Amino acid sequence: MARTVIISETGGPEVLTLTDREVGEPGPGQIRIRHHAVGLNFIDVYQRTGLYKLDLPVPLGMEAAGVVEAVGEGVTHLKPGDRAAYAAVPPGAYSEARVMPAAQVCPLPDGISFEQAAAIMLKGLTVHYLFRRIVPLSAGDTVLFHAAAGGVGLIACQWAKSDGITLIATAGSDDKCALAAEHGAPHTINYRTEDFVARVKELTQGRGVDAVMDGVGKDTFEGSLQCLRPVGCMISFGNASGPVPPFDISRLAAMGSLLLTRQTIFSHISDYATCQKMAADLFDKVLTGAVVPRIGQTFPLEEIAEAHRALEGRRTTGATILTL
Structure with a gap:
């Protein structure tokens, strides 16, 4: 079981519900990852309000970093115990652990912390495609x-x-x-x-x-x-x-x-090889000091509604991180 934030209806921050959810085992092409830090993004707000349509009920969250616990058949770029980070669909990052497709999960260099990774994956890969791919x-x-x-x-x-x-x-x-x-x-x-x-x-x-x-x-x-x-x-x-x-x-x-x-980031990272290369470029920017992640504020997972209010109210700077 893992604490997970889901929505059963669209609306304001009050529809965000923290519940216990069974995690299960990864199938072919999947991994199970235990999160250490989770990123907050405006796309989460769009999904919560219904601007971007999802089948309900659904967990939210598109960006996180943690440790791989198990891998399914056919997954070769990750193994149990690896540090990893991702920006990926389907949503579900607002959780202590989850099973998810492996293709967009990237090995995380030791020189980048879980918190930094959760602050840069979706945002940094967005910047990558904006400056390099359009x-x-x-x-x-x-x-x-x-x-x-x-x-x-x-x-x-x-x-x-x-x-x-x-x-x-x-x-x-x-x-x-x-x-x-x-x-x-x-x-x-x-x-x-x-x-x-x-x-x-x-x-x-x-x-x-x-x-x-x-x-x-x-x-x-x-x-x-x-x-x-x-x-x-x-x-x-x-x-x-x-x-x-x-x-x-x-x-x-x-x-x-x-x-x-x-544009949307998920068109650019849908291909495994492209996603991994983009992440490697991003990690290089961070490891060389060209990009220094700025975490402006943190919220515990149980305060997810207040985190959404702060983001929508433009009361945040830099990245917002959810802690577990």
């Missing part, structure tokens, strides 16, 4: 990154700096802007007190940025498009402020033949 970005390019003081954003600030990419960071307070700057963003914009479109145009001498990376959604979508150079790329990867309304794609031509894409 449009060609290289040293000297300029990127606008929204919500740069969050878990994904602080990794993005450091990743961009290590790759020689200029990152313009937006955040909702002067303190959060300062945090983004501390993590490598050379330019910051407090979107509550500044017009981020005008400021981006000023910083780029009217040219616009090569790419916008936007996990905020509805509130920043229109302005983000206005920040792009001709044939620049708008990468939408989240809906923290709500989903983007229906959009007339002919406007992209009129605004400079812009590119627009809506």
Whole structure:
């Protein structure tokens, strides 16, 4: 048995229920992992509220780190006793232990703690695909990154700096802007007190940025498009402020033949070899010090509802970790 957070209906944080659940043995292609730390992400909120549909009842959580207890037939890259971490479907990371598919579970180097791993797997692999797998970005390019003081954003600030990419960071307070700057963003914009479109145009001498990376959604979508150079790329990867309304794609031509894409991490890591390579790249960034995970707050598993309230209320910085 393992304590596990499930939802039986969609709604507010109050629908999160901690219960004892049987774990069982891994089948072919599966492992059983005992968690030491679990990551909290906005996708968990989207699933809890019903924005992203799941069959109920269902456990939540997409990111964790721990020790492999057992492996099923056909699993060769992991063995009992191995340290491991993952960002993966199906959900179920909000638990002391679980059985899950092995393909997206990655061996964890000794130089990275369980807490650090739970802070970087989903967020860091998201940054990897944003900078490496969508449009060609290289040293000297300029990127606008929204919500740069969050878990994904602080990794993005450091990743961009290590790759020689200029990152313009937006955040909702002067303190959060300062945090983004501390993590490598050379330019910051407090979107509550500044017009981020005008400021981006000023910083780029009217040219616009090569790419916008936007996990905020509805509130920043229109302005983000206005920040792009001709044939620049708008990468939408989240809906923290709500989903983007229906959009007339002919406007992209009129605004400079812009590119627009809506991404999800799970498309990029669905292939075993690709996932393992992306994780190895991410671990290298951490082990070399190019990316230093920032854990802004921790909550015990039994306080999962309060953790969700803090995340939705934008009262968090960096990554949020659940302890077991």
